[in-house]
Amino acid sequence: MMTKPIIALDFKNMTEVTDFLAPFDEALFVKVGMELYLQNGPALIKEIRAMEHEIFLDLKLHDIPNTVKQAMYGLGGLDIQMTNVHAAGGCTMMTAALDGLRAAGSEAALIAVTQLTSTSEEQMQREQLIQVSMNDSILHYAETAQQAGLDGIVCSAHESRIITDKLGTSFLKVTPGIRTAEDAVGDQVRVATPEYARQNGSTHIVVGRAITQDADPVAKYQIIKKAWGTEC
Numbered sequence: 001m002m003t004k005p006i007i008a009l010d011f012k013n014m015t016e017v018t019d020f021l022a023p024f025d026e027a028l029f030v031k032v033g034m035e036l037y038l039q040n041g042p043a044l045i046k047e048i049r050a051m052e053h054e055i056f057l058d059l060k061l062h063d064i065p066n067t068v069k070q071a072m073y074g075l076g077g078l079d080i081q082m083t084n085v086h087a088a089g090g091c092t093m094m095t096a097a098l099d100g101l102r103a104a105g106s107e108a109a110l111i112a113v114t115q116l117t118s119t120s121e122e123q124m125q126r127e128q129l130i131q132v133s134m135n136d137s138i139l140h141y142a143e144t145a146q147q148a149g150l151d152g153i154v155c156s157a158h159e160s161r162i163i164t165d166k167l168g169t170s171f172l173k174v175t176p177g178i179r180t181a182e183d184a185v186g187d188q189v190r191v192a193t194p195e196y197a198r199q200n201g202s203t204h205i206v207v208g209r210a211i212t213q214d215a216d217p218v219a220k221y222q223i224i225k226k227a228w229g230t231e232c
């Protein structure tokens, strides 16, 4: 069974969130990112969970291992189903993050951001001085994340196949940058349709503006859900 598309709630406050969620008559999987969490804090997580939606808390932690471990211990007290760190922090940092999360009693999936979907291969090589292909960079981060015991990675749908081939089907490939043919690409670079993401082995898709900025978000969600192939 395919997972539900994850809707990125990139809003400023709970009023905007409740206005957006009100027309949906089903439990959703939503993503709370920096914009929403840093302005509203843990109370917002409780409010969304009270509506029975699942939550991916996308804060992309990246710091020294002890700091990330203690921060994750704090996040582990929240009722969330998925959260993340940045793989560039390295294996020791990712292991520390996992230790902190589990020490708090959380069973949330922990995944690692590899290369942002707004980054091109040319930009990665020029700005980060990483002189390998995008696929190799992401595979390296994914292997490190798996060694650290994490559940999966964030990448684009274009890299999902090589990650599955090397690291197995159960390792999560959570893929933002999802657009239908009609949607504006905006600041994303490595974009893909929901159909392509499914065919190329993504385990989850993350969809923000294509749904939240649509004139009819519920109808657009249903279109994307069908294209992605969600059965539930």
Ligand SMILES: O=c1ccn([C@@H]2O[C@H](COP(=O)(O)O)[C@@H](O)[C@H]2O)c(=O)[nH]1
Pocket: 008, 010, 033, 113, 115, 116, 117, 118, 154, 155, 176, 177, 178, 188, 206, 207, 208, 209, 210
């Ligand atoms: O590599 C990454 C990691 C995270 N994101 C987040 O996903 C959504 C995408 O929003 P769209 O409006 O569908 O572009 C957004 O919250 C990002 O912070 C990502 O895009 N790429």
